[in-house]
Amino acid sequence: MKAASFDYVRAGSIGEICELLAEHGPMSKLIAGGQSLVPMMAMRLTKPSLLIDINEVKELKGISAQSDNLIIAGGTRQHQIEASSEVKRFCPMVQKALFWVGHPQTRNRGTLGGSLVHADPAAELPLVSVLLDAEILLQDADGEESVAASEFFLAPLVTALRPDQCLVRVSFPIWSGAVGGSFHEVSPRRGDFAIVSAAAQIALDEAGNCSRVAVGLGGVAATPIRVFAVEEAILGGGLAKTQLHELARLAADEIDPEGDLHASAEYRREVAYVLIERALTDAVQEARARMGASS
Amino acid sequence: MSNHDIKIKVNGVVRTGTVSARTTLADFLREDCRLTGTHIGCEHGICGACSVEYDGQPVRSCLMYAVQADGHEVTTVEGLSDKDGKLSALQDAFCDTHALQCGFCTPAMLISAQSLLNETLKPTDEQIREALSANICRCTGYVQIFQAVRLAAERLRSGKEKVAS
Numbered sequence A: 001m002k003a004a005s006f007d008y009v010r011a012g013s014i015g016e017i018c019e020l021l022a023e024h025g026p027m028s029k030l031i032a033g034g035q036s037l038v039p040m041m042a043m044r045l046t047k048p049s050l051l052i053d054i055n056e057v058k059e060l061k062g063i064s065a066q067s068d069n070l071i072i073a074g075g076t077r078q079h080q081i082e083a084s085s086e087v088k089r090f091c092p093m094v095q096k097a098l099f100w101v102g103h104p105q106t107r108n109r110g111t112l113g114g115s116l117v118h119a120d121p122a123a124e125l126p127l128v129s130v131l132l133d134a135e136i137l138l139q140d141a142d143g144e145e146s147v148a149a150s151e152f153f154l155a156p157l158v159t160a161l162r163p164d165q166c167l168v169r170v171s172f173p174i175w176s177g178a179v180g181g182s183f184h185e186v187s188p189r190r191g192d193f194a195i196v197s198a199a200a201q202i203a204l205d206e207a208g209n210c211s212r213v214a215v216g217l218g219g220v221a222a223t224p225i226r227v228f229a230v231e232e233a234i235l236g237g238g239l240a241k242t243q244l245h246e247l248a249r250l251a252a253d254e255i256d257p258e259g260d261l262h263a264s265a266e267y268r269r270e271v272a273y274v275l276i277e278r279a280l281t282d283a284v285q286e287a288r289a290r291m292g293a294s295s
Numbered sequence B: 001m002s003n004h005d006i007k008i009k010v011n012g013v014v015r016t017g018t019v020s021a022r023t024t025l026a027d028f029l030r031e032d033c034r035l036t037g038t039h040i041g042c043e044h045g046i047c048g049a050c051s052v053e054y055d056g057q058p059v060r061s062c063l064m065y066a067v068q069a070d071g072h073e074v075t076t077v078e079g080l081s082d083k084d085g086k087l088s089a090l091q092d093a094f095c096d097t098h099a100l101q102c103g104f105c106t107p108a109m110l111i112s113a114q115s116l117l118n119e120t121l122k123p124t125d126e127q128i129r130e131a132l133s134a135n136i137c138r139c140t141g142y143v144q145i146f147q148a149v150r151l152a153a154e155r156l157r158s159g160k161e162k163v164a165s
């Protein structure tokens, strides 16, 4: 299982990446962490003629909080995002999700951009970027384009990225109030892709009422989904434990999962119910703890 | 099909070579450096047998091309013992707790566990599980490997206390 032959070039800047992509066309491919691309090349599922290595491009790395947004560059390693105190503070759901992305070893190499562009339907980072209304900035030789995460994921392994574009950075809105986040998943083995995953982030205002909420599920459809019915119900006022229970049922009834080799449709629905309840409970708990801490 | 002259610091020694772009780091270590302690199981990122330390962090060497490592540093299992071949505390603990049977997974288990011990000498079971989750062992059932990591941590801790007192 060796990759087919290819040419290799190490890019030094975003400008150079875009020029190389424009010059060499769709048979060239960017390599970031290689944690999805290299296995696909080893299995000959893809045979790029040119690999453009973006690992040494400094502009593609880093995390910064700028007014209303937490901005993470496309080539930032997953372990760095997981360890970031800013991510933990401003986007707790993202930080919690990273624990579930593969293993420490794969997170040492894997990047945010690589995970989003690979777009596995069970992947954690596409789910959180859709739920948190992230904006994804793409660049080609002619300029930049911003795409909402909700419009980026088109089908399993298919995104709105054109072959001549590079994913430069992702902006996650920073919520006001006391914010709590949570991520839960069930997979056959630790580090495997999820059978079902559930994520929640909640903001509480000074009175302890929910001012903003995002809830969603991965692994139950071709792309990550947001459960708007539950979000509306929570904003309507319900955060008590019994209500969370009913809300989780509501979420499970909203979805239409398919059965496959790993799990039947009924099992997925049941797991979705259990995980949504856990995700909501934990997110509310963290938000309340942070409210207590700041007052 | 480009070829590349590369220079990688492996276990403290600068290694040079000419590789085709598709040569994995694992193959470069085994075939060009003759460091066959790094094993290749699945060659597509699943088993973890090929783990090495890359710039101080454990990674899968089958998921990198050697050319990407040009200018970087790698530690393989051969780099864990000292120059005279004296085993590390972790390697001794693996022997003492019978943490291996066929030994195929062992070099990579050592790399992953050593990275954990470099971060903390008081790892919780949860931390050990997380650190080793990327490595598959078909023989031991993992119990003795856990014991080895705990034992090594304990010995390294008490060694430190002795030096301090």
Ligand SMILES: Cc1cc2nc3c(=O)[nH]c(=O)nc-3n(C[C@@H](O)[C@H](O)[C@H](O)COP(=O)(O)OP(=O)(O)OC[C@H]3O[C@@H](n4cnc5c(N)ncnc54)[C@H](O)[C@@H]3O)c2cc1C
Residues within 6 Å of the ligand: A029, A030, A031, A032, A033, A034, A035, A036, A037, A038, A054, A074, A075, A100, A101, A102, A103, A106, A107, A109, A110, A111, A112, A113, A114, A115, A117, A118, A120, A122, A123, A124, A125, A161, A165, A166, A167, A168, A191, A192, A193, A194, B044, B045, B046
């Ligand atoms: C054992 C194992 C377990 C895993 N488990 C999980 C899991 O549980 N959940 C999960 O989500 N993932 C999992 N993965 C995959 C994850 O680790 C990858 O990191 C991720 O899917 C791809 O990121 P990467 O940086 O490695 O990208 P690469 O593999 O380098 O690239 C992936 C794709 O993205 C493109 N690309 C990369 N960066 C850019 C960019 N900046 N702009 C444009 N295109 C770009 C590449 O051309 C390629 O098509 C696992 C992988 C392994 C080996």
Ligand code: FES
Residues within 6 Å of the ligand: B039, B040, B041, B042, B043, B044, B045, B046, B047, B048, B049, B050, B051, B060, B061, B062, B063
């Ligand atoms: S040989 Fe590298 S992970 Fe299996």
Ligand code: FES
Residues within 6 Å of the ligand: B099, B100, B101, B102, B103, B104, B105, B106, B136, B137, B138, B139, B140
């Ligand atoms: S000892 Fe045989 S695979 Fe682990």
